[in-house]
Amino acid sequence: MINKKNISRDDIANSINREFGFSRKECLDIVNDIIELIIEGLELNKLVKIHNFGTFKLKRKTKRIGRNPKTKEEIKISARNSISFKPSDNLKNKLNEF
Numbered sequence: 001m002i003n004k005k006n007i008s009r010d011d012i013a014n015s016i017n018r019e020f021g022f023s024r025k026e027c028l029d030i031v032n033d034i035i036e037l038i039i040e041g042l043e044l045n046k047l048v049k050i051h052n053f054g055t056f057k058l059k060r061k062t063k064r065i066g067r068n069p070k071t072k073e074e075i076k077i078s079a080r081n082s083i084s085f086k087p088s089d090n091l092k093n094k095l096n097e098f
Contacts, residue, residue: 009028009031009032009035010028012027012031013027013028013030013031014027016030016031038056041056042056042058042083043058046058050088051088052088052090052091053087053088053090053091054085054086054087054088054091055085055086055088056083056084056085057083057084057085057086058081058082058083059081059082059083059084060079060080060081060082061079061080061081061082062079063076063077063078063079064076064077065077
């Protein structure tokens with residue numbers, strides 16, 4: 001169990017290493033491959049569903065005018081891609097058990 005605010009790729013790889021005994025490099029390769037698959041899925045399909053975990057969705061945000069709340073100065077915000085995540089019901093239920 002990891003007791004940190006942020007979990008790094010190394011932390012995940014170390015957990016895999018402890019659980020399954022693969023070499024540290026193999027575990028890091030597995031983690032990197034999974035992340036690359038998610039990125040590729042978003043690039044190709046704009047959607048990645050992981051059963052019992054959740055759905056990553058790529059959304060296109062259009063350009064718009066924003067405003068600095070302190071100075072009220074208008075700023076142009078360029079068009080960009082954004083990623084949203086919707087957890088599965090199983091994940092939500094698991095997190096609500098605490």
